[in-house]
Amino acid sequence: MFSSLWYSARLRAWAAQAALVAGVVLFVSWIAGNTATNLAERGIRTGFDYLWRPARFPISESVVTYNPSDSFFWAYVVGLANTLWLSVIAIVLATVLGLFVGLARRSSHPFLSRLAGIYVTTLRNIPLIVQLLCWYGVATSLFPAPREALQPLPGLYLSIRGVYAPSLTLAPTGAFFLMSCTLLFIAAMVAAWRYPRPSSIRRPWLLFITTAAWAVVSVALFKALGTPVGLEFPELKGLNFRGGTTLSPEFAAIILGLTIYTSAFVGEIIRGGIEAVNKGQWEGARALGLSERRIMFKVVLPQALRIIVPPLTTQYLSTVKNTTLAVAVGYPELGLVVNTVINQTGQAIESIMVMLGVFLTISLSVAVFMNWYNARVALVVR
Amino acid sequence: MNAPGAVYNYIEPQLPPHIARKPLLKIVFGDFLSATLTIVAIAIILSILPVLNWALINAHWNVASPAECQDGGACWAFIRAKARLIMFGLYPPGEQWRAVAVILLILAMILASLSPRLWNAKLLAVWATAIGVMLILMGGGIAGLRFVPTSKWGGLPVTLLLAVLSLGLAFPLAVLLALGRRSPLPVIRSISVAVIELVRGLPLVGLLFVAAILLPLLLPAGWTIDKLGRTLAALTIFAAAYLAEVIRGGLQGLDDGQIEAAEALGIPYWKMIWHIVLPQAIQNVIPPLTNTAIVMVKNTSLVLIVGVFDMLSAARSATTDPAWPAPSTEAYMFVALIYFLICFGISLYSRHLELKVSARAHG
Numbered sequence: 001m002f003s004s005l006w007y008s009a010r011l012r013a014w015a016a017q018a019a020l021v022a023g024v025v026l027f028v029s030w031i032a033g034n035t036a037t038n039l040a041e042r043g044i045r046t047g048f049d050y051l052w053r054p055a056r057f058p059i060s061e062s063v064v065t066y067n068p069s070d071s072f073f074w075a076y077v078v079g080l081a082n083t084l085w086l087s088v089i090a091i092v093l094a095t096v097l098g099l100f101v102g103l104a105r106r107s108s109h110p111f112l113s114r115l116a117g118i119y120v121t122t123l124r125n126i127p128l129i130v131q132l133l134c135w136y137g138v139a140t141s142l143f144p145a146p147r148e149a150l151q152p153l154p155g156l157y158l159s160i161r162g163v164y165a166p167s168l169t170l171a172p173t174g175a176f177f178l179m180s181c182t183l184l185f186i187a188a189m190v191a192a193w194r195y196p197r198p199s200s201i202r203r204p205w206l207l208f209i210t211t212a213a214w215a216v217v218s219v220a221l222f223k224a225l226g227t228p229v230g231l232e233f234p235e236l237k238g239l240n241f242r243g244g245t246t247l248s249p250e251f252a253a254i255i256l257g258l259t260i261y262t263s264a265f266v267g268e269i270i271r272g273g274i275e276a277v278n279k280g281q282w283e284g285a286r287a288l289g290l291s292e293r294r295i296m297f298k299v300v301l302p303q304a305l306r307i308i309v310p311p312l313t314t315q316y317l318s319t320v321k322n323t324t325l326a327v328a329v330g331y332p333e334l335g336l337v338v339n340t341v342i343n344q345t346g347q348a349i350e351s352i353m354v355m356l357g358v359f360l361t362i363s364l365s366v367a368v369f370m371n372w373y374n375a376r377v378a379l380v381v382r
Numbered sequence: 383m384n385a386p387g388a389v390y391n392y393i394e395p396q397l398p399p400h401i402a403r404k405p406l407l408k409i410v411f412g413d414f415l416s417a418t419l420t421i422v423a424i425a426i427i428l429s430i431l432p433v434l435n436w437a438l439i440n441a442h443w444n445v446a447s448p449a450e451c452q453d454g455g456a457c458w459a460f461i462r463a464k465a466r467l468i469m470f471g472l473y474p475p476g477e478q479w480r481a482v483a484v485i486l487l488i489l490a491m492i493l494a495s496l497s498p499r500l501w502n503a504k505l506l507a508v509w510a511t512a513i514g515v516m517l518i519l520m521g522g523g524i525a526g527l528r529f530v531p532t533s534k535w536g537g538l539p540v541t542l543l544l545a546v547l548s549l550g551l552a553f554p555l556a557v558l559l560a561l562g563r564r565s566p567l568p569v570i571r572s573i574s575v576a577v578i579e580l581v582r583g584l585p586l587v588g589l590l591f592v593a594a595i596l597l598p599l600l601l602p603a604g605w606t607i608d609k610l611g612r613t614l615a616a617l618t619i620f621a622a623a624y625l626a627e628v629i630r631g632g633l634q635g636l637d638d639g640q641i642e643a644a645e646a647l648g649i650p651y652w653k654m655i656w657h658i659v660l661p662q663a664i665q666n667v668i669p670p671l672t673n674t675a676i677v678m679v680k681n682t683s684l685v686l687i688v689g690v691f692d693m694l695s696a697a698r699s700a701t702t703d704p705a706w707p708a709p710s711t712e713a714y715m716f717v718a719l720i721y722f723l724i725c726f727g728i729s730l731y732s733r734h735l736e737l738k739v740s741a742r743a744h745g
Contacts, residue, residue, distance in 0.1 A: 125725035137710030321585035363583030
């Protein structure tokens, strides 16, 4: 009887799992015991009440307002806001650039495809942090003083003190102007798409006419309100620039590095997606007499998108995680704030838990979105 | 079933239609779009020229004193002066032959294990011995070698050791996690899923913080693991989670019949895994495995953030020498070149392996 128990697969499975659970519980309680002893010995305070005490350390730049008398909690929020700000800008720029890189690599143009190939190979094989430090080195040692600042585009100045760009200035009526322009544009587009079009006008013409009408109305509104929105250009006054927007060398280096690095990966994902679409789709569409551009946008890209989106989301997620490398050049994103808080309070466990919690939340919500998207797309597959 | 007496008209085999190659000028300036693209490409190449001018023509390769590098142009002489610091960190100068020996040993081992025909248990044993020899060479303390604490290790040997050790230690862990994730037992499966998703959801910088700052708080007071060991632990766990997902892909691609046949033959579970499942599963995922290897080589550079003295940190500390005028770009470009050579080498090798595998599969 015992031998039959000994050879019972079910019993063995349950015994193995019970042993594993016991092992995990023992391990965790051992860690918890150690931690409690260590914390007591070193006299480190625990608990999250430090969150509401004033932080008393400066944060060099932030997208939300901060001053050192704000609480530690607010310092974390500032760090998170900077992280998200970096992520959004880098993702948008990298996607646009990556689209060009991917299309350039696929193009039949010999120079362009080779240039794009060199770009992708070089950037993908060098660690991001090396690239960031390199750009930071360029921005802080090779850029000239503000007097001799480089000017790659009108109004954009690169100098050792940072990057200066034109900024948007809003008159009191500015917000009203921008909002009404946006609403008018949406209305015009909806009208052009939904309104039954006269058969004599082709759709692109209709769109062009609607857009032109919108532009005329917007310009009239612009004049009527008396220049509600303006561009303020940075100007050299004395030793430094005044006016416009200033990007610190840290911010500029990170955005440049993250964008360029990510664009190489995005380019490869887009190229892979387009190449994965069956060649028969191109041939079939050509046989039907569609133009190359219509084949690309109406036949190939919609199918490629289904292949592109999952790896692209993964890439976006790793871009968000990669913003933590900004620590290396000293831009105050969440990782750097966490590091500073640990130095200030000694409450390492709580502070690192905050960081891990934030990133886990972001990762898991993206994972949930991806599962939803895959399920939706899977239904379309025939 | 053909009707008797039917007449068949066989079509003569024909060659594919001849497509004349376009002349280059026509490709490049044939129509409006390609002409525009050509101009764009030429503009991009022209905009790189000032960089080449800085890096090659105005560059200083050999200077008598650092001050000669003041007038713009890349200062490659700086790399020449600091090569030892960047390559070996703070390793005692008199003992640096040991660091060189470690680098050569790693290169020799990698060259020796390139051919898939040699991949067997014996090679694993040779690798284990070689790594033991490398650690003894770096650390010393026995066989007449002077003791060098890990705090003095630095530069390229640390980068290479971190990459090789983290991947090597992560691999068995990854196999266990991947098998656990596919296990029918709910507890084992959920623990594996939790570990994999937790680690993959975190940035490596977060894990390095945990290893560098938290680990000493979590272990009993007497247990001191030095910083290098702790970062190695973080890198290993990180690599294991990513490798596990790759290996899981290989396991999913495996024909169920293989496992069923092995079970029918009464082969014990672990023997089946070792001799039947893993060899096939891993062969299916060689390209993503090498990709992960490249990612991990690049990731070793992040240890800079927690103050481990790898090649990148060594380069950074070299740039702080006030005698040289602002040489940081040159230093990082040099480090970038070394990383590029390693990673590009791995990707070329991966392409070669892939061709070999597909050639065998298609006869």
